[in-house]
Amino acid sequence: MSRRTIEMAVGTSGVDQFGRPMRAPLAVRGNGALVLEAPPEPELEGDHMLINIGPQHPATHGVLRLVLELDGETVVRCVPHIGYLHCGFEKIGEYRQYNQIIPWTDREDYLNSIGNNVAFVLGCERLFGIEITPRCTVLRVIAMEMSRIMSHLVWMGTTCIDIGAFTPFLWLYQERENLYNLLEGWVGARLTTSATRVGGMAAEVPDGWMDGLKAFIRGFPKTLDEADRMLARNGIWMGRTVGIGALSADEAINYGLSGAMLRASGVAYDVRKDVPYLDYETYDFDVPVGTQGDVYDRYLVRVEEMRQSIRILEQAVQRLPDGPLNVDDPRVILPPKTRATSQMESMIHHFKLVMEGPRPPIGEVYVPVESPKGEKGYYLVSDGTSKPVRWRIRPPAFVNLSAIPRMVEGHLLSDVIAINASIDIVMGEIDR
């Protein structure tokens, strides 16, 4: 603390009464050496200050509002306020059929929209008791890992901007653009993908699409290494992140943190390993784990996660089997249009699916996935009708953000920005 205060005083020593820049005061030690001495502390009143950040502030990544109690420049207390983007997704979902909820999942964590689509239909399929096809499984793994890289790229780019580095932001957004172009070629949309359906996907990948993905897999690690080299051993970056906002492993578990936030604290909890889905246990990848649990470790963990995602993508591209994309189950999948207009039975299925929607049996499931933010789970409760009784999103960023008062206390006001960036919040998911 005090060391940092002195550095700032040297940097901004001000001007004297004639307007000339003042020099930092020097003092002579007993042995004759000149040493830098801290300028005398100005006489300060002892009262604390109330500072409001947000909800409209570029560094709060959306509409987060933080009210801080400051003692000088040190945060004593932090009271977060959320809910500015509350849209009532869970309420709306109770009035929609299962397939009609998929577009809402795009809009909660909008940096990870296709990952949310996959996560939601995984929950639905367990609720319906459906086994998806092998090709669909692998395509969904590709979708989820692409989505993870896209989300981490936005996180890394915006965090660079928050902490004062601009160049990596441009490089990383170029790579993100490549991924969005791939997504656009696959499902026709860039951000609001709605790519999945209960029992399959909305669209098969077009011809030549896999070549585009392979080109990305080849080219991306180089860009990532370049950006990483700009930051990982950068003095300013390390000064702003090392030792900032650290949480111990037990604390992180107790706060319910997940994703990179938890792994940076040294807990190797990854839903892909601990509660596997989409046959993730058959892929060869590592779970990066930090030691200090500070902002710097969260950065290192997320960068390594992108490299591991590339490894998974390589394996998925190699093993992608041929075969049908959607399950052969008229309860959930629409028949082809030609059959629906020519065969009686298909027409009935088509009519029932469109007008009533698929009906799961009575039951409830909680299916978690490893989203880029952490453990994202959908808790679905069905009473046997075509609309869920309860559609609960377990939002990882919501739970991660709840630890921010603990993380910022005792740090400087400028560190609040770095800590907030390290949580990787998306307010669409927190407020829902």
Place this chain on the structure above:
Amino acid sequence: MTRPLPSYPSTRPGSAREAAGEPAPITPHHIAHRGGAENPSVAALRERFGAAIVRAHVMWGETTVIVAADAIHDLIAFLRDEPAHAYNYLVDVTAVEYRDAEQPMELVWHLRSLPWQRFLRLKVEIPKGEPLVAPSITDLYASADWLERECFDMFGVTFTGHPDLRRILMWDTYREGHPLRKDFPLRGRFSRSEQLTQALSIDTVGRYSMTELTIAEAFDDLPADMRERLAERRAAELARSTRTLDAGDDA
């Protein structure tokens, strides 16, 4: 107030499961709707809490235990602190209200054991018409703080013992009720004109919660001499601002 964290080694997920020689988890396929292997913690709960366990069932491979409301706090504390169960990770706190008016409302706790890699759902049933009250588990899990606040905001469940139970997603002065209740209409309870009137009549001081207003007014906690100094300064500031105002009037 908060209980100390459990002392078992919790940092590596799956460590207890490996030591017990159980196989690593894999992606489940072809799960049965009803039945299947029950979570081993349920047997221990039956033995320990007996009558407080109303019933337990397995659905789609997940074990649900329905518990009497007054036992839920002790039961969760037991599950967290006992190394043989070690449910150290609170996943979610939420509630379910059914469309059927006869069916009781359910409060749901999702717990995860990182060392054992197990998942358990606990439920408390509250019959329709009875007060929605449950003990808070914020002394056991820090993550319960916001999750319980959300459950209170959306369903009106009062968690007794919660240190700061106020609305989280809706604003403090929201008067229309609890949005996820089934008797709450999709478009809100008030008319659009009523909602607009309320929004326009909000007191601007309402931008700060009571906690923050007490930070700004933390006057009484200060030492006496500092209070005097601050009072003098405020009086001087007030005099200055009045003078400026008078000067403006003259002009």
